[in-house]
Amino acid sequence: MKPTLSLLDREQIQQIQQAALDLLKNVGVKIASEPAEALLREAGQEFDASSGAMRISQDLVEQCLATVPSQVLLAGRDESRDVMLGTGKVHTCLDGQGMYTLDPDSGQRRPSELADLVAATRLSDALEGVDYLWPNVVPTDVPQTVRTYVESAVGFIHTSRHVQHEIKEIGEVPLLLEMFDILLGDRRRHAERPIFSVTCCPVSPLQHEDDMTTASLELARNDVPVVVMPMPLAGATAPVTLAGTLAMLLAEFLSGVALYQLARPGLPMILGIGGTILDMRTGLYSAGAPELSLLNIAMTEIGRHIGVPVMAQGLVTDAKAPGTQAAYEKAINATSAFMAGSDVINGVGLIDSSQLLSFEQMIIDDEMTNMLHRVERGFEIDPEHLMLDLIAEVGHGGHYLGQRRTLAHMKKGEHFQPKLSFRGAYQVWQDSGYDEVAAARERASKLLKEHEVLPLASEEEKALEELIARADPEARVDLHASCFGR
Amino acid sequence: MAANDIYEEIMQCIADGDEDWARELAQKGLDEGVSPLDLIENGFTPALRAVGERWDTGSIFLPEMILSADAMKAAVRVLQPALQEAGGGAHDMKTCVVGTVKGDIHDIGKSIVGALVEASGLAVIDLGTNVETELFVNAVRERGSCVIGLSALLTTTMVEMKIVLDELAKAGLRNQVRVAVGGAPVTQAFADEIGADGYAEDGMSAMHLIQELAAGLDPAPGESMSKVA
Ligand code: B12
Numbered sequence: 115m116k117p118t119l120s121l122l123d124r125e126q127i128q129q130i131q132q133a134a135l136d137l138l139k140n141v142g143v144k145i146a147s148e149p150a151e152a153l154l155r156e157a158g159q160e161f162d163a164s165s166g167a168m169r170i171s172q173d174l175v176e177q178c179l180a181t182v183p184s185q186v187l188l189a190g191r192d193e194s195r196d197v198m199l200g201t202g203k204v205h206t207c208l209d210g211q212g213m214y215t216l217d218p219d220s221g222q223r224r225p226s227e228l229a230d231l232v233a234a235t236r237l238s239d240a241l242e243g244v245d246y247l248w249p250n251v252v253p254t255d256v257p258q259t260v261r262t263y264v265e266s267a268v269g270f271i272h273t274s275r276h277v278q279h280e281i282k283e284i285g286e287v288p289l290l291l292e293m294f295d296i297l298l299g300d301r302r303r304h305a306e307r308p309i310f311s312v313t314c315c316p317v318s319p320l321q322h323e324d325d326m327t328t329a330s331l332e333l334a335r336n337d338v339p340v341v342v343m344p345m346p347l348a349g350a351t352a353p354v355t356l357a358g359t360l361a362m363l364l365a366e367f368l369s370g371v372a373l374y375q376l377a378r379p380g381l382p383m384i385l386g387i388g389g390t391i392l393d394m395r396t397g398l399y400s401a402g403a404p405e406l407s408l409l410n411i412a413m414t415e416i417g418r419h420i421g422v423p424v425m426a427q428g429l430v431t432d433a434k435a436p437g438t439q440a441a442y443e444k445a446i447n448a449t450s451a452f453m454a455g456s457d458v459i460n461g462v463g464l465i466d467s468s469q470l471l472s473f474e475q476m477i478i479d480d481e482m483t484n485m486l487h488r489v490e491r492g493f494e495i496d497p498e499h500l501m502l503d504l505i506a507e508v509g510h511g512g513h514y515l516g517q518r519r520t521l522a523h524m525k526k527g528e529h530f531q532p533k534l535s536f537r538g539a540y541q542v543w544q545d546s547g548y549d550e551v552a553a554a555r556e557r558a559s560k561l562l563k564e565h566e567v568l569p570l571a572s573e574e575e576k577a578l579e580e581l582i583a584r585a586d587p588e589a590r591v592d593l594h595a596s597c598f599g600r
Numbered sequence: 601m602a603a604n605d606i607y608e609e610i611m612q613c614i615a616d617g618d619e620d621w622a623r624e625l626a627q628k629g630l631d632e633g634v635s636p637l638d639l640i641e642n643g644f645t646p647a648l649r650a651v652g653e654r655w656d657t658g659s660i661f662l663p664e665m666i667l668s669a670d671a672m673k674a675a676v677r678v679l680q681p682a683l684q685e686a687g688g689g690a691h692d693m694k695t696c697v698v699g700t701v702k703g704d705i706h707d708i709g710k711s712i713v714g715a716l717v718e719a720s721g722l723a724v725i726d727l728g729t730n731v732e733t734e735l736f737v738n739a740v741r742e743r744g745s746c747v748i749g750l751s752a753l754l755t756t757t758m759v760e761m762k763i764v765l766d767e768l769a770k771a772g773l774r775n776q777v778r779v780a781v782g783g784a785p786v787t788q789a790f791a792d793e794i795g796a797d798g799y800a801e802d803g804m805s806a807m808h809l810i811q812e813l814a815a816g817l818d819p820a821p822g823e824s825m826s827k828v829a
Contacts, residue, residue: 213755213785225755252755261756282756323705349663350708394661397712397803399784469784 115492116202119453121411127419130412133361134368135172137320142167143369146324149331153376167320175368178375184421186339186382186457188246189307191297192274192568197245199384199423199457204490205245206483208238209430209464210280210313212251216435216465216472218555218598226251226471229597231265234463235272236596237476237558240565243462243483246276248313250463251471259586262286263293264593266310267578270297271593274568278311278341283325287332289585294336296577297570305337312338313386316366318346322373334378341425342370343386347399350392356408363389363409364416371422384458385424387413401430401467402443407450414454426451429461429479430468436475436551440465445482452486459483473598477554481534488530533557562598606634607643610675614647617667619674626678636682639675640721648672648719656804662712669719676721694814695746697739699727700753700783701760709783709803710751716807717749722814733760733767740768745776747813749806750796752783761786762794778813782806 122130142160144167145151151168155161160169185200197205215226231253238244249265256264262282269277270293281290290310294301297309304310314330317323334340344366346352352359367385374381390406392399400406410426417424428451433439444461451459461468462483463476493499504519514520534557536548570578575593582591606629613621622644629639651668654660683693698714700706707729718724725743727735736748748768752758761781768774778797781790791799798813800806 254755258756317705317707347708350712354663392662392708394663395658397662397709467784 115495116455117453117489117492118455119411119450120415121408121454122415127416130357130360130364130416131420133357134364135175137361137365138170138175138369139172140169141165141320142169143316143366144168144321145327145373147322147327147331148324150322150327150373153331153373157372157376170369170372174372178372179368179420179422181375181379181381182371182383182422183380184423186384186423187308188276188278188311188339189309190246190275191270191309191570195245195275197276202455204452204456204486205458206243206429206462206479207246207278207425207458207460208234208244208248208250209427209461209468210248210250210278212464212466212469212471213254214466214470215251215597216470216474218473218558223470225254227255227595227597228253228264228268228591228593229595230471231268232272232594233562233596233598234471234473234476235268236565236567237473237562238462239273239275239567240561241462241476241480243480243487244275245458246278247273248278248460256591257586257589260582260589260591263289263578263582263585264591266290266293267582267593270309270578271570271575272567276309276311278313280313281326281329281333284329284332287329287336289581290333291336292581293578296574296581301336308337308339308382310338311341311382311384313341313343314370315386315388316342316344316370318344318351318366319362320366320369322369327373331373331377334374334381337378337381339382339384340370340374341384341386342367342374343388343425344370345388345390347390347392348405349394352389356405356412359389360409360412360416363387363413383422385413385417385422387424387426387456389413390427399467400432401427402432402439402447404446406430407447410447410451410456411454414451414456417457418455423457425458425460426454426456427461427468428452428456428459429464429482431465432467434466434470436465436472436478436554440475441478441482444479448482448486452490473558474551474554477534477557478550481532485530485532493528559598562596606632606639607646610639610643611647611650614644614668614671615651617664617671619671622671622675623678626675630679630682636679636686639679640683644672644675645721648721652720652804652807662803665719666712666715669715672719672721693721693723694817695723695725695743696749696810696814697725697727697736697743697746698749698751699731699736700729700751701757701764702730702732703760704752704754704757705729706751706753706783709753710749712803713749713751713782713806713810716803717810720807720811722747722810733764736764737767737771737773740773740777741771745817747778747780747810747817749780749782749810752781752786755785758783758785758790761796765794765796778817780806780810780813 154168188197215230291301294304344363348359352362389409391403428448429444431440431443462479655665700710714726750761780798781796788799798809800809
């Protein structure tokens with residue numbers, strides 16, 4: 115049993131797929147990364163001198179798609195927390211790289227710091243509804259010379275789950291690989307235990323930039339799974355129509371498939387669905403738009419059709435504070451992606467179009483995710499669950515509260531237990547002054563005090579610290595700072 | 601044909617965002633002996649301002665605004681030679697140089713601001729994305745007094761804005777320019793901290809801000825088209 119939501123029939127999926135292939139063949143993609151462009155040239159693809167784009171043939175795309183695995187392992191430091199994508203199960207992760215934090219003490223927005231990233235990472239580790247990390251804020255107080263290493267190290271230290279992150283340029287690759295040596299004993303083990311994956315975004319319309327693409331290709335050669343996440347904005351960097359935006363998103367992704375599969379055939383890849391609309395009244399990016407849901411559902415179906423796991427932006431919103439707008443936008447976008455069966459839904463904890471971290475929102479998103487997992491799980495239908503014997507026994511009138519089997523099934527989780535929602539009586543609610551955002555803040559604070567993260571071996575942690583010091587001897591970073599209760 | 605009629609037509613054609621018609625009307629005005637400055641000041645500028653007001657109040661969509669802006673640009677291009685003949689140099693079309701700072705390839709916000717500013721009657725030089733600091737400095741050297749609009753969307757690249765300001769100061773050009781900053785992560789506080797002259801959070805307020813800053817460039821603002829946000 116599985117709730118499903120579907121938008122496209124087979125013919126429509128093929129229509130969009132063919133449109134994407136035609137775009138690649140006729141218009142092509144412009145590639146600023148030389149090593150990336152070289153891969154396509156060597157594969158016999160045609161350079162269009164008039165536009166400066168590489169045209170990619172349908173044959174090459176099909177050949178490359180054939181080597182993409184349909185299941186992707188995202189390994190954790192703790193093996194029991196490994197995630198396998200492409201099995202039909204929905205997973206949730208944080209969202210990449212906001213730059214502000216709603217300070218848990220003052221309630222004011224301020225630039226995000228290392229202490230926020232540490233706290234958010236530890237909190238995420240405690241949440242049932244999170245399956246892996248994407249460092250969700252930038253530590254703006256950490257020098258740029260070491261930021262990528264610090265962000266990754268925080269991930270490796272403060273959660274035992276998988277870490278997905280970004281890389282800025284090829285110069286960062288050697289030390290990142292050294293981190294794998296530290297954590298896995300040998301970087302070559304990353305092929306079987308990929309504890310790190312990298313996100314890289316094409317630049318709509320139809321381009322790949324230089325630095326991050328070149329660096330991600332190098333990581334791909336070292337068995338780092340790659341999330342290719344195009345972010346076309348309908349009406350601005352993509353056609354205003356959702357069909358046109360989908361075709362472009364898919365074309366950009368498929369050009370990424372060609373690049374990364376040529377660099378490392380068989381590389382595990384994820385289709386990141388980053389598309390949405392530009393709001394035509396403000397001229398700004400919109401994360402809360404219902405069109406985002408449509409793009410997510412359709413692209414999830416297309417991903418399934420071409421055999422590649424997808425990551426949808428689901429728990430996303432334009433709201434500036436945790437509250438009503440954040441709740442309904444996130445709920446609509448996450449629910450539709452859940453029902454469509456997206457392999458990963460990202461967004462936990464960020465608001466304001468993925469720019470602002472709210473610890474309260476992390477708790478609220480966790481609650482939503484857990485409710486959705488309950489819906490996803492469905493229910494069983496067999497004699498034990500139909501309970502006809504019990505119905506006959508209780509008969510007409512009376513109740514089931516005193517039945518052992520009621521209790522037994524409650525214990526097995528037939529009914530979801532909220533951690534945040536208030537289900538009490540009106541008067542109790544009124545007298546207690548219950549406020550779910552305040553309750554979420556308290557819960558975050560409590561979890562941070564009580565939760566223990568599976569510790570990283572102290573010599574490994576020391577080695578990570580030394581590596582950061584080597585990258586920049588001037589940089590002073592406290593990998594254990596926390597913004598709570600300062 | 602009376603000038604008033606042509607102004608009415610201009611009003612309609614800018615509202616429609618019809619580039620071809622705008623070029624035709626500009627030419628027709630010149631042929632009928634209306635001065636190019638009059639055509640701009642009493643025709644195209646009020647027409648575009650009317651469109652801008654409708655966007656401000658949320659009654660039209662951004663593409664309508666951009667199409668109107670493009671139509672105005674097309675007309676100004678037709679009028680430009682006559683303007684130059686009529687009165688010194690490139691008229692006093694003020695210039696705005698826009699670009700996304702070094703290390704940052706976010707394009708669309710900067711481009712929207714550029715298009716709206718151009719529509720408001722300034723000459724716009726778009727240096728693109730990932731722009732080396734030096735290029736901003738060179739642009740000021742070449743153009744002289746102007747507004748610079750810096751865009752950054754990454755926390756890692758916001759600092760480049762400060763570097764541009766520092767380099768302008770080092771080159772002795774800081775007082776010839778007004779610097780506006782913007783992009784999703786940028787705030788008024790950050791703008792103040794680095795000593796920028798202004799900050800705006802979306803396209804329309806960016807356009808108003810830059811108009812204002814441009815007006816301030818001129819010791820005698822005279823026929824300023826600026827409308828305060
Ligand atoms: C689309 C997008 C992209 C696209 C850009 C495509 C393109 N052609 O431009 C792509 C996919 C390439 C991209 C890449 C990356 N991005 Co990006 N991106 C975005 C996103 C989703 C929307 C930006 C956008 O286009 N908005 C629409 C425009 C119209 O709005 P705007 O730029 O803010 O501009 C308006 C105003 O700010 C103002 N304005 C803008 N400029 C100026 C200038 C002046 C002078 C004035 C007065 C006003 C003004 O007016 C504009 C019009 O209304 C934002 C999220 C967000 N909420 O903003 C992330 C975001 C900015 N990106 C982010 C990141 C992390 C990245 C990457 C590092 C991701 C990666 N690993 O690939 C790379 C960086 C590449 C680089 N070196 O620059 C982060 C930044 C966080 C941070 N740490 O700083 C954000 C916030 C998302 C997130 N939370 O992760 N990105």
